[in-house]
Amino acid sequence: MxxxxxxxxxxxxxxxxxxxxxxxxSGTAIAAPAVAHSSxxxxxxxxxxxxxxxxxxxxxxxxxxxxxxxxxxxxxxxxxxxxxxxxxxxxxxxxxxxxxxxxxxxxxxxxxxxxxxxxxxxxxxxxxxxxxxxxxxxxxxxxxxxxxxxxxxxxxxxxxxxxxxxxxxxxxxxxxxIATGTPASGNTNTMFSDLYRPAKPTKAPSERQEERNRTFAVSAYNTLFRDHDVSVLDRSFDPAYLQHNPVAPNGTAALKQLFGSGAQFPAQQSVISLSDGDIVWTFSQTVGAKPGDPLLAADLFRVDAGLIREHWDVVPTS
CATH class of the missing domain: 3.10.450.50 (Nuclear Transport Factor 2; Chain: A,)
Incomplete structure (x- = not known):
């Protein structure tokens, strides 16, 4: 971090x-290390x-x-x-x-x-x-x-x-x-802008706090997208959190409606995560994915004062 x-x-x-x-x-390549990794x-x-x-x-x-x-x-x-x-x-x-x-x-x-x-x-x-x-x-x-x-x-x-x-x-x-035009959700936030401003200035989180933020956001993500437990929205999200996915408006109400609609969503979970500053990054796969299966999405969560305040994501269309 x-x-x-x-x-x-x-x-x-x-x-x-x-x-x-x-x-x-410089223009000369340095020696290559041995590569050992998962597939x-x-x-x-x-x-x-x-x-x-x-x-x-x-x-x-x-x-x-x-x-x-x-x-x-x-x-x-x-x-x-x-x-x-x-x-x-x-x-x-x-x-x-x-x-x-x-x-x-x-x-x-x-x-x-x-x-x-x-x-x-x-x-x-x-x-x-x-x-x-x-x-x-x-x-x-x-x-x-x-x-x-x-x-x-x-x-x-x-x-x-x-x-x-x-x-x-x-x-x-x-x-x-990047979608063009005004989305049906009415959300006109761009997919990149930084909009959250804390009520009072806060200092940069310590590395220990960054790690707490990482485990907090990963747990919230898995509880919602793997376990489909919408109660996490009341515990871990700011009710007015800022959404940069144009499909949904700001706030938790739309997510509650989506997950409470009876629609079936494949369970997915975070498999790679990072925390740096006040932003936690998660990379997800379907539960039970095999080595080499593609990542489904990347999500970024801004965490401040124990709540998720802002969210960005990139979800490939194919």
Whole structure:
């Protein structure tokens, strides 16, 4: 859990100046570490949030976060360039596993994803909205944006990276198109904005508090989406919590109505989770999923004063 979390607000395009020098990365690839990993999220230790790294090593987490920012800021703009290939070779292990349909391994696999993103959204910029580093994991919530000033166009994405010895050894990616027009729910919040303001200023949570927030939010998620127990909405959510999924309005009333409607939902649970600052990230799979099965969704929950106050998600459409 990084003591100094990274967050880009509004329309700020991710900056790359000094990132590579801070990482000590030159045009020469550093030696690749041995890659040992599970073949999918379902086999990970979900109680620990899927990390085997040290959640107290803030220095390593900062380095990991800088590496991912460098890949997005320098690699996304022109994935076919020689500079992007050198950077990817320096920061992605040759055997790095890419999860997802059609994903390929190693540095070229990540650059191929960037190229595919740019093909779907011509002229796209990578605009980071939230970023977390926790243990050996880095997660980034970002917009594939044709116009960095407009949060209502392009695609919303969450990418998850496992790091070892400063290199990516495992990677998951989720994205969905940003809906256009006014949704039926009437919710006009964008999929990225930060709207919650506490009643009084609060200091950044300690690492111990971040871990309490993680277990709290994961428990709330599993109680609702695995156990379908709507009473958790009264215990763990602010009744007026801010919703960034356009399908639902702000507040818990819509969720109570949805889960109380008698509709049948497949049980799903968090299998990977991170906590950084006041935001907890969960990555979910269907209960009983096999190793290698895809992640269903990425959810971000802002936790303050013992309640979930704000929520973002990315749910792939296929």
């Amino acid at each position: 990084m003591k100094h979390r990274y967050r880009a607000y509004g329309t700020a395009v991710i900056a790359s100046a000094a990132l590579l020098s801070g990482l000590g990365v 999918g999220a379902a086999s990970l230790d979900s109680a620990r949030g899927g990390t085997s790294g040290d959640r107290q090593d803030a220095a390593a987490e900062r380095r990991n976060a800088c590496a991912i920012r460098a890949l997005l800021s320098r690699g996304f703009a022109d994935p076919s360039s020689s500079s992007a290939r050198r950077l990817a070779a320096a920061l992605v292990a040759p055997g790095a596993v890419g999860h997802g349909t059609g994903a390929t391994s190693g540095p070229e696999g990540l650059l191929a994803q960037f190229a595919a993103d740019r093909k779907r959204v011509p002229g796209a910029h990578a605009v980071v909205k939230h970023l977390a580093a926790d243990g050996d994991l880095v997660a980034v919530h970002w917009q594939i944006a044709p116009d960095p000033r407009d949060e209502r166009r392009g695609e919303a994405a969450v990418d998850l990276f496992r790091m070892r010895h400063g290199k990516v050894v495992e990677h998951w990616s989720l994205d969905q198109p």
